[in-house]
Amino acid sequence: MPKITVPDHGTFEVEEGKKLVLALEDNGINILHRCGGKAKCTTCRVEVEAGDFGELTDIEKEAFSRKGLQEGFRLSCQVRVNDDATVRPVMTEENSEMDAGPRPAE
Template identity: 70%
Template structure:
């Protein structure tokens, strides 16, 4: 099982292939996902400091382009964990004061 390390929060094991946004939420990281995991709001973005995911999806490219976001970030609702990674969530419930949003689908 892959390990996800969240900077400042610790490390936890997740099922291979699990969506990163759900892995974070299931392990106590209150990441935002205001659009419900549809890749439109970009509130679930993370900075990946170690490990690899597949190339940016077209959904991510379009969302980042529309919002002018750096491409060194990823949308946690659009990627699956297939190996060990280290990430830093950009927006959380605690840092934003917003509620997380509807739970993304598996």
């Protein structure tokens, strides 16, 4: 099984093919996903410190262009875990004082 490492939170195994946002949430990371995983709000973005989630999806390219975001980020609602990676969630309930939002679909 692939392993995801989140600095200051540890490392955990993830079922291959699971959406990253759900893997984080299911392992106690209170990442935001205000739009429910529809790639509209970008609150679920993570900085990828190690590992590879493949090429940016078209929906990520559009969202990042709209929001003026830089390279090195991914929308955790749009990528699936297939290999080991280290990610740093940008927005969490703790650092934003916001509710996570509706749980994204599998």
